[in-house]
Amino acid sequence: MVLASSFVSAFVMLSGVNALPQPEEGALSGRVVTTSCNPGSYHNSTTTCAVCPAGSSCDGTSGKSQLCNPGSYQPNKNSTSCIVTAAGYYTNQKGATQAIACSTGSYQPNKNSTSCVDTPAGYYTNQVAATKAIACSPGSYQPNKKSNSCIATTSGYYTSLPGSIAAVPTTPGFFTNVTGAIKATPCNPGTYQPRSNESFCYGAPSGRFQGLSGQAAVCGTCCGWAAPLVNNNVNPVNCTGSKPNAWPASGDGCIATATDCVHAKSCAQFANGTCPAETFTG
Template sequence: MLSSVNALPQPEERGLSGRVVTTSCTPGSYHTTTTTCAVCPAGSSCDGTSGKSQLCNPGSYQPNKNSTSCIVTAAGHYTNQKGATQVIACSTGSYQPSKNSTSCIGTPAGYYTNQVGSAKAIACSPGYYQPNKNSTSCTATTPGFYTNSSGSVAAVGCSPGYFTNVTAALKATPCSPGSYQSYSNQTFCYGAPKGRWQSMYGQAVVCATCCGWSAPLVNNNVNPVNCTGSTPNAWPGSGDGCISTATTCVHAKTCVQAANGACPAGNFTG
């Protein structure tokens, strides 16, 4: 039942019947008849002057009675119907940066929200990614992959010559001198075996030995050895030790990689 509120007294206007007519209600109330007013209900506003009750528009609300205005929804919240008495918080996986809103925005790929009522989406940190919209979390990269920027929508696979062996990697690690990796998305590097060597970081190939040079280590040969003295010889491409027997090749003066990582005499991908 409507609560009755006294109307504000107004200058008398006598009609044909001689009856006094009131024209205004107190703020927070509205006319039920020309002479009586009622308390403004929740979800509405009543200015008193017009004598009318106005439902709150979508994007606003009013939980209290006897109100003269509606409340604009705060960021992270919304209302989508007229006459709302309560504000609705954005659910996880969505957000709303603006006031006076009628809906929430789903998080884009590369972002997430994990709390209700979020005013902004959170970018996935480096080492994480999210390919889907409306997400509540991000996914850590697996070994062999990485992300090095915020808001990534996909993991980046390691290029040949690089690797990662941890989850949530921020960058790929180059293979150390003495090792190499010929394939993408890998978690380790191969060591340069006997007769092969690699003197640079981040290389995809292993180099063969030059004529008169040797790579004698079982594994992880960084630089070839120049054969001299009583054992000046070694076969190119298979030199795992210096020998005294003469070879048909001409002893190379140097056996070094080029600045771009190219091998001096042949290369092998593993």
């Protein structure tokens, strides 16, 4: 009976009262239980978290690392978000760690940009990271896009408006003789200029005159009238006294010798620049 009792006790111990502990769920199948990573980190394996690299963002919750999109960047590690590019800057690839400044000749007025805008003709930028294009000032111009400067007008040309794409040639009766002219200068009375884009005016020669400014031609003197024997004659002289005569457009001045023409009562130029009757434009 003692042997039987001992056998029963041994059976009870093996069958559950002091049984060995069982393995945790998943251990036998090879499955590993993981946890969420902290913000600024991500799962680099199924069991560990790693610091988020520069050029990426990691929210921690998803356990993933996301490359920054074009138009944003992140220079630092352990970041939870990317930085939107400022105006004047851009990024054009994923995973950027730095924003790129717009070069001279371009600009970008907006944030979150993937490229810069070339300056149009008539405009320029001369500094990096420009947020707007600058119009060429009067007296200058720029025919090309993507420019970092403007071109000053030369003699015979001008620009009077900002943002000009071409220099304007002076018209007959006008001139410019400086660099960067913002307007054409009219020829003074006593002078004229028959051509365009010129840097000077001609003086009215002996026998001819010009009484107005901004004129393209000169007038010949009338019969009985003379112009001084010099250049830049403004008004004709009425011949009287001992020398009452003069040939039309004569360069000899008043003379005593009679002429075949009838002395003109007036030799005034019209307000529109037309030469007086019986004279000519030259």
